[in-house]
Amino acid sequence: VLPEPYKQVAIASDRIALPEFLTAQQIIKLTVSSLGCAWPTALISGFNFTAFLDTRFDALSSGNQKKCQLILALMRGAPYLLLDEPSAALDQASIKYLLGLLDDYLADKAHGQIIITCHEPAPFIEHGFECMAL
Numbered sequence: 001v002l003p004e005p006y007k008q009v010a011i012a013s014d015r016i017a018l019p020e021f022l023t024a025q026q027i028i029k030l031t032v033s034s035l036g037c038a039w040p041t042a043l044i045s046g047f048n049f050t051a052f053l054d055t056r057f058d059a060l061s062s063g064n065q066k067k068c069q070l071i072l073a074l075m076r077g078a079p080y081l082l083l084d085e086p087s088a089a090l091d092q093a094s095i096k097y098l099l100g101l102l103d104d105y106l107a108d109k110a111h112g113q114i115i116i117t118c119h120e121p122a123p124f125i126e127h128g129f130e131c132m133a134l
Helices: 024-035 041-046 062-074 092-108 122-126
Strands: 009-012 080-084 113-117
Touching: 009 062, 024 062, 041 062, 041 092, 062 080, 062 092, 092 113, 092 122
Parallel strands: 009 080, 080 113
Antiparallel strands: none
């Protein structure tokens, strides 16, 4: 049995419904308060997301919705990270930033894993991730 299972796995996916009527900032604050995470200043800055914090989730572009999902998952620091189509709709600078984050993500998670599902795996394979057909 995993201790505090909700702290062991973090998921970024379009399939996880976020409250469309809340702003991105409200969604992040809700996650911070419910999970006891620190405010993800570096992630918000790194994804160039600051200008969109006061935008309702349903008014964000698909790329900015993806950034919000990634921020929510990555800020948790969970040992198991599941990313569904993490590069979908992202600009090249954000993909590069994400790859840099993933380089260091498991450094303090001895038994952690990153699992990525995507239709366009090239950036991840080129970065050293192993591709496994499902």
